[in-house]
Amino acid sequence: MIESWRWYGEYDTIALSEVAQTGAREIVTALHDIPYGEVWQIDAIAARKAQIQNAGFEWNVVESLPVHERIKRGEGDLAQLFANYRQSMANLAAEGIKTICYNFMPLLDWTRTDLAAPVSTGATCLRFDAVKMAAFEINILGRRAAEDDYPEDVRQRAVAWFQKSTATERDNLLAAIMAGLPGAFERFDVAGLRNVLESYKHIDREALRANYRRFLQEVVPTAEELGMRLCVHQDDPPRDILGLPRIVSNGADLDWVLDAYDSPANGVTLCAGSLGANPDNDVPAIAAKVAERIHFVHLRNVRKDPNGSFEEADHLGGDTDMVALVRVILQEEARRRDIGRSDHEIPFRPDHGHHMLSDLARDLIPGYPLIGRLRGLSELRGVIRALSY
Incomplete structure (x- = not known):
């Protein structure tokens, strides 16, 4: 499993020189300053890649290349938005960046109180x-x-x-x-x-699914041509909220996504925390079912309350059996290695983490501390090492 670290570029107060001390091998990032729907120009991609490589890392996973809200709503003439998305994909591929994490959550990427x-x-x-x-x-x-x-x-x-x-x-x-x-x-x-x-009042679950299917039909063929992998992130939280439908919240939803366009280029970002917030989800079992199409992994844990509340837990201390989940990922890596895939390693990152110690005095992006994620990465590294023997 490839240790990676999410970094928010110019919006991140954690320096790459600090990330280097965590031992992570790769950076997961995006061009966060570009408005949704606009093309990611190749010179901007190259500049970000050079910045990352000069700091001693590789950049192989984009998180995220966002989907414009008009595409989610199926609103108006979308030809230019789809063309722009495909061009951004091509520009990323030209710089050797072949994995794109994205989500299809209406309006909100995640919700906390x-x-x-x-x-x-x-x-x-x-x-x-x-x-x-x-x-x-x-x-x-x-x-x-x-x-x-x-x-x-x-x-x-x-x-x-x-x-x-x-x-x-x-x-x-x-x-x-x-x-x-x-x-x-x-x-x-x-x-x-x-x-x-x-603007979403006429968008129910079936309408959102139809718009999602159209998105896949528009972009997955390009991913196939470019040798890229698209991987959808699950809803966070995995339930309808604010009257907005959520359609990537459980194993059945993931089955629908993978069947909507059956291609290795149409895959999953397996997020243990997002799936884990639904008490009906058996996260290791879901991971095992979709393992062949997992292209990227977020490892975090949550602790749930009976009334539907949940909070971020220690990476090994929440309701999800993290050891069992890591075992599933390692078994899938072994399967890929056995069939001769040179890219058998699956990138993962320690997702979220508690704000603790000196981080409490720093102005950090909520959920993305330095020390809390370092603790999580260290714990996960130990689990991976133990299971690898």
Whole structure:
């Protein structure tokens, strides 16, 4: 398994010289300053690659080449957006970058209600609190249909939280939810979020699937021609939210994705944390079923509450059997090696991590600390080494 590290380029306060001390071999990144839908020019790709190589790393996985919201909505003439996506793929391939992680989540890349929830050690973590989310949807956003999305006890506690909350607490809740909006180009206030959600009001699960199938039909043939691999990230959290349908949340959804365009170029970014937030998901079993199409792996763990809340746990300390999951990945690598594939190693990265120690005083991207991910990488490295004997 290839140790990698997600890095946000010019938006990241963690320097590549610090990442070098983690022992990671590769950097996973993107051109985060380019607005969605525009072409990634080859000179910009080459400059980022040179920056990474000069720091002693390789860049083989893009995370992410984003899918424009109009494509997700199937809105208007999409020919130019698809052409731009394919051109960006070609430009990446010209620089030797052949794996593209992406998602098909409407509007939000991920959703949390707390960016610095305390844990018992004195560190902090990302948390999704079902009560706060219900309060936001029902009492702040005013989405009355949300009442059907939460059980009665959660709704009652949501009302109590809202009535006791201060303006600052409500603002902080909105800021935490907006932190999941992709890119650096727009954040919404409550009125703005209501407006943008209106653009999805006619998009149900089947409509989103139809738009996703069209995306695959438009781009997977290009990936095949270029020798590239596309790998979809699972929904985070793996449930409908804000009235938006989620269609990549469990094993059955992944089966649909892989069948929608049956090609080795149409694959999976296996995210242990996203899948693990759904109590019905057996993450190692799902990984074993789609193993041949796993092109990239995110290893993190979550601890779930009965009411639908969850928070980031230690990499080896959450609800998912991480040792069993790593064993599945190693077995797939061995299968690929046995059939003669020179690219049998699967890149992974320690995903998220607790903010701890000196990181608590640093201005870091939520969920992407230095020390917490280093701890996770070290623990995972030990599991991989032990299972490799």
